[in-house]
Amino acid sequence: MSTVSQNITLKTTNLEIGYAHKNQRKTIAKNINIEAQSSELIAVIGVNGIGKSTFLRSISGIQEPLSGEITIGEHKLKELNNLERASQIGLVLTNQPISKNLSVFELIALGRQPYTNWLGKLSENDREKIENVINLTSIKDLRNRKCYELSDGQLQRVLIARSIAQNTPIIILDEPTTHLDMYHKANVFKLLKELVKQTEKTIIFASHEINLAIQICDKIILMHPDKTQIDTPKNLISKGMFQDLFPKELIHFDEISSSFRIKNKD
Numbered sequence: 191m192s193t194v195s196q197n198i199t200l201k202t203t204n205l206e207i208g209y210a211h212k213n214q215r216k217t218i219a220k221n222i223n224i225e226a227q228s229s230e231l232i233a234v235i236g237v238n239g240i241g242k243s244t245f246l247r248s249i250s251g252i253q254e255p256l257s258g259e260i261t262i263g264e265h266k267l268k269e270l271n272n273l274e275r276a277s278q279i280g281l282v283l284t285n286q287p288i289s290k291n292l293s294v295f296e297l298i299a300l301g302r303q304p305y306t307n308w309l310g311k312l313s314e315n316d317r318e319k320i321e322n323v324i325n326l327t328s329i330k331d332l333r334n335r336k337c338y339e340l341s342d343g344q345l346q347r348v349l350i351a352r353s354i355a356q357n358t359p360i361i362i363l364d365e366p367t368t369h370l371d372m373y374h375k376a377n378v379f380k381l382l383k384e385l386v387k388q389t390e391k392t393i394i395f396a397s398h399e400i401n402l403a404i405q406i407c408d409k410i411i412l413m414h415p416d417k418t419q420i421d422t423p424k425n426l427i428s429k430g431m432f433q434d435l436f437p438k439e440l441i442h443f444d445e446i447s448s449s450f451r452i453k454n455k456d
């Protein structure tokens with residue numbers, strides 16, 4: 191495999207995602223044609239059950255698409271072996287089992303696994319990279335703590351740090367702000383935004399925080415029942431794409447404030 195350039199792009203061509211059990215085939219979304227560039231923070235938005243996690247698992251290579259193609263830079267995703275994939279895509283899943291007995295440093299060090307020998311021995315270079323990531327994600331004070339001592343918000347930063355330590359051009363996160371309060375949600379969004387700027391990575395994450403995504407993300411992948419599309423928040427707003435995301439009787443999209451509002455009774 192050739193060296194990956196900084197401008198690596200994740201591209202899907204006529205992608206159809208879903209589930210195939212024996213003879214049964216369940217399509218969750220199809221005709222997905224998206225392109226992601228380096229230095230882009232991209233949120234995947236859509237109602238519960240629309241297929242955000244299925245999409246993220248498919249573009250991560252841990253779930254086979256029903257049809258279509260996923261390309262990482264020059265390479266077809268399906269042609270990469272596990273190690274090659276792990277050097278291209280860092281994945282942070284919600285409720286991923288992690289060993290909370292590890293210290294923060296040790297957990298982040300696991301991100302270096304694609305580069306260490308089979309014993310997992312860290313080189314000087316690995317240690318340096320881990321220290322850089324600890325600085326970058328502002329978790330110096332957590333460095334020697336055990337993971338079971340962390341709050342949800344702190345653990346989320348540590349998991350993001352681990353994915354940065356993996357040093358992949360693409361990072362995929364499934365709902366990284368679940369269980370966080372409003373301040374810590376905004377904090378994680380800001381961290382992700384800073385990381386794409388500083389590291390030129392592509393970060394794609396599923397979120398229900400549409401108002402925050404509109405304010406902070408470079409692009410949004412909007413999953414509708416009949417169409418999945420990618421565009422800047424501004425373009426999606428001007429195309430009226432958020433208007434019919436939810437049933438209208440309770441909440442509506444207010445174009446002036448670029449946010450969803452609860453409808454008052456009268």
Ligand SMILES: Nc1ncnc2c1ncn2[C@@H]1O[C@H](COP(=O)(O)OP(=O)(O)OP(=O)(O)O)[C@@H](O)[C@H]1O
Pocket residue numbers: 209216218236237238239240241242243244245
């Ligand atoms: N293993 C599976 N086999 C068959 N169908 C599944 C499987 N896992 C999920 N689904 C279905 O796929 C659809 C999409 O689920 P998915 O979890 O991707 O949606 P989501 O947008 O991430 O939802 P949420 O916002 O609630 O997390 C749902 O209808 C779900 O029931």
